[in-house]
Amino acid sequence: YGPAKQTYYYGNYRSCPNVGGYPSQCRPPKDCAVWYDLVVVTPNTGCKLTDGNPGTCCPDLPSNGNGAPILNVPKRVKVPFSIDTKRIENAIKASQTLSTCLTNTETCLNENKITIRPGSSSAAHSFFSRTTPESMKISRGALAASFAAKELIQSFGTEIESDQVDSTVSQVNLKDTSLANTCPVSPVCDEKTLRSPFRKLDGSCNNVRNPIWGQSKTQYQRLLSPDYAEGISTPRKAKNWQQGRELPSPRLVSISVVHDENSPSDSTASWTMQMGQFLDHDLVSTPTTTATCCTSDGKAMRPAELHPECLPISIPADDPFFSQFGQTCMDFVRSSTAPKLDCRLGYREQLNDNTHFLDLSLVYGSDDKTADELRTKEKGKLKINSPRSDHESALLPPGENPLGRPCSLAREVSGINPPADIKCFAAGDGRSSVTPKMAVSQTVFLREHNRLATELASLNPSWDDERLYQEARRILIAQAQHITYNEWLPIVIGRSKMQQLGLLPLQRGFSSDYDGNVLPSIVNEFVGAAFRFGHSLVQGNYNLFNQQRQKEAGDKILRQHFFKTQEVYKPGNLDKFLISLATVPIQNMDNSFSEELTNHLFEDHPAQRFGLDLVSLNIQRGRDHGLRGYNSYRELCGLKRANNFDDLCDTIPNVIVKRLQTLYNSVDDIDLFIGGVSERAAEGALVGPTFQCIIADQFLKLKRGDRYFYDLGGQAGSFTQEQLDEIRKFSLARLACGNSQVQKFQPLLFRTVSAANPIVDCKSSSIPSMSLLPWKERGYGGGGYSG
Ligand code: HEM
Numbered sequence: 012y013g014p015a016k017q018t019y020y021y022g023n024y025r026s027c028p029n030v031g032g033y034p035s036q037c038r039p040p041k042d043c044a045v046w047y048d049l050v051v052v053t054p055n056t057g058c059k060l061t062d063g064n065p066g067t068c069c070p071d072l073p074s075n076g077n078g079a080p081i082l083n084v085p086k087r088v089k090v091p092f093s094i095d096t097k098r099i100e101n102a103i104k105a106s107q108t109l110s111t112c113l114t115n116t117e118t119c120l121n122e123n124k125i126t127i128r129p130g131s132s133s134a135a136h137s138f139f140s141r142t143t144p145e146s147m148k149i150s151r152g153a154l155a156a157s158f159a160a161k162e163l164i165q166s167f168g169t170e171i172e173s174d175q176v177d178s179t180v181s182q183v184n185l186k187d188t189s190l191a192n193t194c195p196v197s198p199v200c201d202e203k204t205l206r207s208p209f210r211k212l213d214g215s216c217n218n219v220r221n222p223i224w225g226q227s228k229t230q231y232q233r234l235l236s237p238d239y240a241e242g243i244s245t246p247r248k249a250k251n252w253q254q255g256r257e258l259p260s261p262r263l264v265s266i267s268v269v270h271d272e273n274s275p276s277d278s279t280a281s282w283t284m285q286m287g288q289f290l291d292h293d294l295v296s297t298p299t300t301t302a303t304c305c306t307s308d309g310k311a312m313r314p315a316e317l318h319p320e321c322l323p324i325s326i327p328a329d330d331p332f333f334s335q336f337g338q339t340c341m342d343f344v345r346s347s348t349a350p351k352l353d354c355r356l357g358y359r360e361q362l363n364d365n366t367h368f369l370d371l372s373l374v375y376g377s378d379d380k381t382a383d384e385l386r387t388k389e390k391g392k393l394k395i396n397s398p399r400s401d402h403e404s405a406l407l408p409p410g411e412n413p414l415g416r417p418c419s420l421a422r423e424v425s426g427i428n429p430p431a432d433i434k435c436f437a438a439g440d441g442r443s444s445v446t447p448k449m450a451v452s453q454t455v456f457l458r459e460h461n462r463l464a465t466e467l468a469s470l471n472p473s474w475d476d477e478r479l480y481q482e483a484r485r486i487l488i489a490q491a492q493h494i495t496y497n498e499w500l501p502i503v504i505g506r507s508k509m510q511q512l513g514l515l516p517l518q519r520g521f522s523s524d525y526d527g528n529v530l531p532s533i534v535n536e537f538v539g540a541a542f543r544f545g546h547s548l549v550q551g552n553y554n555l556f557n558q559q560r561q562k563e564a565g566d567k568i569l570r571q572h573f574f575k576t577q578e579v580y581k582p583g584n585l586d587k588f589l590i591s592l593a594t595v596p597i598q599n600m601d602n603s604f605s606e607e608l609t610n611h612l613f614e615d616h617p618a619q620r621f622g623l624d625l626v627s628l629n630i631q632r633g634r635d636h637g638l639r640g641y642n643s644y645r646e647l648c649g650l651k652r653a654n655n656f657d658d659l660c661d662t663i664p665n666v667i668v669k670r671l672q673t674l675y676n677s678v679d680d681i682d683l684f685i686g687g688v689s690e691r692a693a694e695g696a697l698v699g700p701t702f703q704c705i706i707a708d709q710f711l712k713l714k715r716g717d718r719y720f721y722d723l724g725g726q727a728g729s730f731t732q733e734q735l736d737e738i739r740k741f742s743l744a745r746l747a748c749g750n751s752q753v754q755k756f757q758p759l760l761f762r763t764v765s766a767a768n769p770i771v772d773c774k775s776s777s778i779p780s781m782s783l784l785p786w787k788e789r790g791y792g793g794g795g796y797s798g
Pocket residue numbers: 136139140284285286287288291295296297298445446537538539542543544545546548549625628629632
């Protein structure tokens with residue numbers, strides 16, 4: 012059974028029962044992660060591995076279904092008439108005037124000090140979604156193109172139906188116009204790059220025929236064409252807007268549908284939430300323009316003072332929370348515009364600053380310059396906070412603080428004067444310090460990189476810094492992909508969906524799933540709605556746990572810890588955070604969100620008593636990105652399109668349907684984010700069927716469309732069979748054990764402790780370790796890369 016090296020662990024001291032109707036076998040628990048839901052309900056699935064350590068009885072991994080359809084980019088409809096060049100020239104000229112106006116407006120706003128207030132929640136939000144000069148330049152070009160598209164459409168008056176807008180303007184290829192310099196530049200990949208076993212840092216040259224696919228600073232793709240009011244960029248309107256109906260304010264939706272109820276999961280640990288955010292920060296980072304959209308006392312701004320990229324959220328006057336503070340306006344700036352990959356005129360697209368691949372760009376950076384700054388340039392290692400730190404206490408290196416917000420805790424919270432040397436952290440993604448737990452998750456991956464580099468150096472003394480860095484990076488990315496597909500995705504989307512789409516990891520051998528026709532980039536519906544499901548899992552309370560798994564005294568609340576790293580710096584705390592992530596359950600996935608996120612997001616604590624509302628931001632972001640209503644995605648995902656609100660009851664509990672009905676005029680108006688989080692969980696999954704469909708499709712694209720996916724055979728980046736077998740032994744628990752001083756963990760860290768998931772010693776074979784011996788170079792053909 013199985014690859015020779017792994018059978019070492021498997022025991023048959025006691026015969027295993029049938030699980031889910033299949034014969035099972037005793038294995039290290041992480042090899043049963045996919046089966047966990049069945050394992051816990053089947054009696055006698057606990058067993059002993061050959062060396063006596065606890066194992067789990069479960070069947071072999073099911074073989075993947077194949078031929079699963081990938082959801083495709085919407086095709087353009089052909090439009091019968093062509094546009095004359097004069098008209099195009101005029102539109103482009105007008106767009107240039109509009110661009111100049113925008114620059115002038117910005118100068119004027121700056122001169123009048125209509126800028127983000129340092130220290131405010133908006134300052135933190137702006138830092139979170141900050142743009143770089145390079146992205147800013149790219150997106151200004153794209154914005155000009157979007158102005159041109161609008162001008163062009165306007166020049167036709169009412170001649171063009173709204174569903175023909177995009178196909179009409181897309182006849183214009185910007186390469187033939189004076190806006191040619193706004194087109195994305197396709198990278199040139201030489202033979203050596205294409206044959207390299209190591210990915211490029213910016214994600215380019217992954218797809219041989221389309222080397223820009225998946226590269227950082229390129230557009231998201233879409234599952235459905237967008238719904239913009241005029242077909243180009245204005246946020247959608249209600250279906251019956253001509254009868255004076257408007258979409259409800261996102262904040263109204265948030266307070267009417269979303270409640271903060273404590274409903275902890277019975278089996279899923281906080282690591283599941285944390286890994287979700289970790290993946291989010293690997294896969295996406297949507298920059299926004301820097302602007303402020305409400306007055307400093309939380310009122311609507313005069314239209315003349317409003318930045319054109321503003322889309323402030325109106326807060327109802329009788330808001331149960333914000334009314335106490337007289338707030339009627341919540342700051343919201345639109346996401347930066349992305350140039351279209353094909354450089355044609357068309358509807359507005361959004362920009363991803365990160366590489367679209369699951370490639371740990373949040374650890375390494377999404378461009379060469381960032382990557383360079385994070386390296387020590389010695390022995391392949393990444394920088395840590397202090398050159399003197401021993402391995403165990405290594406933290407991320409210091410980075411920037413959000414505008415006017417120190418990263419140390421206020422005296423009112425910590426009881427001590429804020430230490431001067433507390434900094435926010437630097438990493439490959441700018442959001443590493445958004446919460447202490449986020450910083451902790453980045454830290455264990457950083458430590459694992461350095462651990463791998465050190466071990467590789469002792470096995471291969473001749474390898475230089477570059478080789479050690481790249482090999483350690485390649486292994487770490489493979490480990491992260493393995494954890495994601497073997498342990499995390501089965502919880503989020505469920506085993507049967509994974510099996511159906513061909514997403515299950517293989518037990519042995521190589522995969523041949525790569526398909527160069529699959530566009531691997533992140534889907535707008537995923538980033539703008541579906542993958543934000545994780546916000547529902549967040550616990551508002553913050554507790555540290557000691558090695559005995561006892562809660563430390565003093566409840567902490569999340570609002571005090573946004574962009575505060577002080578607790579991470581405190582000696583011994585990193586371990587306590589790791590134990591907390593393993594011990595505290597997530598909040599159930601539903602339409603209930605912690606008040607820490609819906610009233611106190613990025614609060615300037617304790618100076619202010621309120622912050623932003625993440626649910627409102629999510630809804631508004633969906634509209635900003637032109638996402639269609641929930642109903643369209645039901646249909647896309649194979650559910651019945653709802654003709655009326657009652658039709659929603661198949662997926663959404665009745666009481667919530669009633670509430671939606673009071674908010675939205677038409678069933679087609681329901682925002683995707685709200686519809687998605689209101690659904691009952693799909694069979695065996697954390698999320699409902701619509702988000703399950705969007706998330707599953709995304710992870711399929713990330714697997715099929717990534718030439719460097721870890722288990723592929725026959726590719727430039729493929730591991731040897733021996734190496735791959737070692738990577739398959741890795742688990743989240745091993746990552747936490749190997750990079751902290753915690754002595755014991757449960758083998759399945761995304762699950763809380765149970766009889767099927769007992770706490771074991773980190774040295775135990777229940778949490779297998781991988782050996783790096785297969786990376787020892789034995790002259791030519793020794794399983795490595797030379798050159
Ligand atoms: C305490 C934890 C978290 C905080 C404070 C947080 C905060 C935020 C904020 C402020 C945004 C930007 C909202 C906007 O303006 O559009 C955001 C976006 C997002 N969040 Fe979270 N989040 C948390 C956890 C999570 C988790 C657990 C997941 C997934 C499982 C997640 C997934 C996302 C995604 C996909 C986006 C869009 C990112 C982008 O477009 O760049 N978040 N989050």
